Amino acid sequence: MKTYQTEQIRNIALIGHGGCGKTTLSEAALFATGAITRQGRVDDGNTVSDFDKEEIARKVSIGTAVIPIEHGNIKINLVDTPGYFDFVGEVYGALRASESALIVIDASAGVEVGTEKSWKYVDEYKLPRAIFINKMDKENVEFNKVLDELKDQFGDKIVPFTLPIGEGVEFKGVADVLEEVAYEYKGKNSTKVDVPAELQGEIETIKEVLVEKVAETDEELMEKYFEGEEFTKEEIRKGIKESIKNRDLVPVLVGSAENTMAIDILLSFIKDYMPSPLDVGTVVGYKGEEAVERKIDKNEPFSALVFKTIVDPFVGKLSLFKVLTGKLTKDQEIYNSSKDESERLGGLFVLRGKNQLEVPEIVAGDIGATSKLQEVQTGDTLSTKADRIVYERINYPKPTLYKAIEPKSKDDEEKISSALHRLTDEDPSFVVERNAETKQLLVGGQGNMQLTVIIDKLKNQFGVDVTLTQPKVAYRETIKGTASVQGKHKKQTGGAGQYGDVHIRFEPSDQDFEFAEEVFGGAVPKNFFPAVEKGLRESLEHGVLAGYPVVNIKATLFDGSYHPVDSNEMAFKIAASLAFKKGMEEANPVLLEPIMRLEIIVPEEYMGDVMGDMNKRRGRILGMEPLEAGNQLVIAEAPQAELFEYAIDLRSMTQARGSFTMEFLRYEEVPANIAERIIEESREKAKA
Numbered sequence: 001m002k003t004y005q006t007e008q009i010r011n012i013a014l015i016g017h018g019g020c021g022k023t024t025l026s027e028a029a030l031f032a033t034g035a036i037t038r039q040g041r042v043d044d045g046n047t048v049s050d051f052d053k054e055e056i057a058r059k060v061s062i063g064t065a066v067i068p069i070e071h072g073n074i075k076i077n078l079v080d081t082p083g084y085f086d087f088v089g090e091v092y093g094a095l096r097a098s099e100s101a102l103i104v105i106d107a108s109a110g111v112e113v114g115t116e117k118s119w120k121y122v123d124e125y126k127l128p129r130a131i132f133i134n135k136m137d138k139e140n141v142e143f144n145k146v147l148d149e150l151k152d153q154f155g156d157k158i159v160p161f162t163l164p165i166g167e168g169v170e171f172k173g174v175a176d177v178l179e180e181v182a183y184e185y186k187g188k189n190s191t192k193v194d195v196p197a198e199l200q201g202e203i204e205t206i207k208e209v210l211v212e213k214v215a216e217t218d219e220e221l222m223e224k225y226f227e228g229e230e231f232t233k234e235e236i237r238k239g240i241k242e243s244i245k246n247r248d249l250v251p252v253l254v255g256s257a258e259n260t261m262a263i264d265i266l267l268s269f270i271k272d273y274m275p276s277p278l279d280v281g282t283v284v285g286y287k288g289e290e291a292v293e294r295k296i297d298k299n300e301p302f303s304a305l306v307f308k309t310i311v312d313p314f315v316g317k318l319s320l321f322k323v324l325t326g327k328l329t330k331d332q333e334i335y336n337s338s339k340d341e342s343e344r345l346g347g348l349f350v351l352r353g354k355n356q357l358e359v360p361e362i363v364a365g366d367i368g369a370t371s372k373l374q375e376v377q378t379g380d381t382l383s384t385k386a387d388r389i390v391y392e393r394i395n396y397p398k399p400t401l402y403k404a405i406e407p408k409s410k411d412d413e414e415k416i417s418s419a420l421h422r423l424t425d426e427d428p429s430f431v432v433e434r435n436a437e438t439k440q441l442l443v444g445g446q447g448n449m450q451l452t453v454i455i456d457k458l459k460n461q462f463g464v465d466v467t468l469t470q471p472k473v474a475y476r477e478t479i480k481g482t483a484s485v486q487g488k489h490k491k492q493t494g495g496a497g498q499y500g501d502v503h504i505r506f507e508p509s510d511q512d513f514e515f516a517e518e519v520f521g522g523a524v525p526k527n528f529f530p531a532v533e534k535g536l537r538e539s540l541e542h543g544v545l546a547g548y549p550v551v552n553i554k555a556t557l558f559d560g561s562y563h564p565v566d567s568n569e570m571a572f573k574i575a576a577s578l579a580f581k582k583g584m585e586e587a588n589p590v591l592l593e594p595i596m597r598l599e600i601i602v603p604e605e606y607m608g609d610v611m612g613d614m615n616k617r618r619g620r621i622l623g624m625e626p627l628e629a630g631n632q633l634v635i636a637e638a639p640q641a642e643l644f645e646y647a648i649d650l651r652s653m654t655q656a657r658g659s660f661t662m663e664f665l666r667y668e669e670v671p672a673n674i675a676e677r678i679i680e681e682s683r684e685k686a687k688a
Contacts, residue, residue: 004075016104017114018083025257048353086450089429188260214239277365285389301387302326346372399444400647419462477543483586487579500571503559506583514554524560531569535576546682592667617642
């Protein structure tokens with residue numbers, strides 16, 4: 001593939017609800033431009049974009065794929081993303097690598113949850129956007145109904161740039177509003193026809209709206225508009241481009257990706273009206289604490305951001321990056337300024353799906369790939385050592401669903417760790433952590449589908465069979481009362497014996513553990529105090545109820561006795577542990593559970609369901625705040641034991657419109673009836 005200059009490049013993320021046809025659209029674009037001779041189908045598992053084994057098996061996109069299209073001396077990098085909500089991390093990476101987004105809609109479904117979420121993501125990244133209404137040839141399609149839905153949801157910045165000629169099974173072409181021409185299609189081949197009479201009035205109305213939008217982009221044009229002067233074609237084109245860039249205008253185009261209808265018009269629209277990296281102008285990075293602005297220009301020092309990693313057991317690790325400034329050639333040494341390390345490129349190419357197309361260089365604004373960068377991870381900045389710069393990392397959503405993972409075979413215990421590490425390289429929204437307390441290895445993600453894909457990849461790519469289970473709750477034990485007890489350890493053998501005797505008072509404390517002494521008259525020599533404390537601290541690891549760690553307890557050594565020959569540190573340590581067990585049992589021991597703080601964002605209409613559900617989880621609503629777009633922020637707290645499936649349940653309750661974050665708050669006493677069950681289960685396990 002030839003080298004394209006910055007102004008000739010368009011990076012556009014394809015986003016939208018699952019099943020709206022993003023992958024089919026990228027396939028149609030390849031077919032329409034002659035890059036492939038036969039258009040693949042998702043159902044047949046032969047598309048360029050969905051090349052991963054898991055994607056082919058499931059018939060859904062799981063990872064982002066870059067599909068470079070050459071159209072009219074312009075290179076369009078279509079960044080095809082998954083529509084399934086579990087893989088939202090892929091969308092974040094794609095938006096970071098793009099100057100604009102194309103939200104794809106299924107014409108028969110209209111505005112779906114994924115459409116709303118896509119709009120929200122694009123808002124977060126402040127990107128210009130357009131909408132492509134796909135599947136116009138499906139049954140029961142009503143274009144005006146979908147257009148009204150879009151306007152109701154997103155406002156009057158929604159303006160059609162193409163109108164359908166016929167709809168549903170009668171769909172046969174489109175009318176181009178700006179050019180006032182129409183085309184009828186047989187597959188990807190089109191015939192120019194007269195604009196149907198019934199669309200003439202609609203086109204005039206839309207053009208009036210567009211002229212107003214153009215006028216708003218420039219004071220001189222506004223003056224011209226008020227004086228009733230007509231704009232030139234060049235002024236209209238420039239004004240529309242500016243209005244799209246400023247996010248004041250969201251063009252809507254229609255077509256059918258499956259039958260390659262109106263894909264050529266869509267590509268020409270992207271070429272003419274969507275921003276190039278040059279239109280964005282500058283990027284901001286950091287040199288230490290200092291913010292540095294750089295021009296997106298091939299003559300600047302080289303810098304790039306890695307926005308995706310692909311891990312392939314056969315090919316190795318592929319790093320996909322967006323060159324932000326300067327240019328990169330294949331013999332260049334690169335510097336990972338995020339990790340302060342230099343590395344050599346393992347070749348330089350652009351990816352089209354999984355196919356590697358070698359290139360001599362990649363200039364500012366373009367997307368490239370290389371292999372074998374061992375230390376480079378998604379989010380890292382690449383630069384030259386002489387002009388190091390670091391860009392902000394991609395901000396991925398935090399996991400909301402955790403499961404404990406363990407290999408079915410003990411032989412795989414070492415293998416599982418390195419395999420999981422490689423999979424987190426590929427998907428940074430998936431995390432692996434070891435719970436120091438429960439000793440469980442935990443995996444976290446956005447939902448069941450994401451974790452299921454990870455499990456299948458472990459088996460199919462790395463040969464590791466695993467099981468997922470519910471994580472253990474890290475309970476605690478404490479006391480509510482006070483007890484003064486004696487702990488005496490006396491052991492007589494043939495030689496020297498062991499003797500330690502302590503009297504200790506146990507009581508609740510607001511600290512994890514306090515040790516004090518009130519010994520008078522040398523009943524216990526001072527040199528044995530550390531042994532007593534050590535014996536108590538070691539005993540804290542296992543409480544008397546269910547063997548969980550003990551917290552919030554004060555132990556005061558107030559009396560005891562010793563033997564001048566047989567007393568030693570070990571004897572006093574054992575005596576302290578005996579006192580601990582007796583003191584815990586007598587001081588009203590209770591079980592504590594972790595309480596989590598939740599911030600839940602839900603649309604107003606689901607509030608009743610969410611609040612009722614929180615009560616069933618032994619939760620408490622602490623407050624509510626209204627947010628924009630009819631959403632409510634619910635602040636609640638609930639026991640961790642009741643929240644392991646909350647990510648799945650909230651999605652189900654709110655048709656995937658709800659989201660939440662969660663963090664540990666404090667420990668609280670477990671209700672007696674539940675505590676009895678937990679204690680019984682723990683004792684049964686201990687016997688086994």
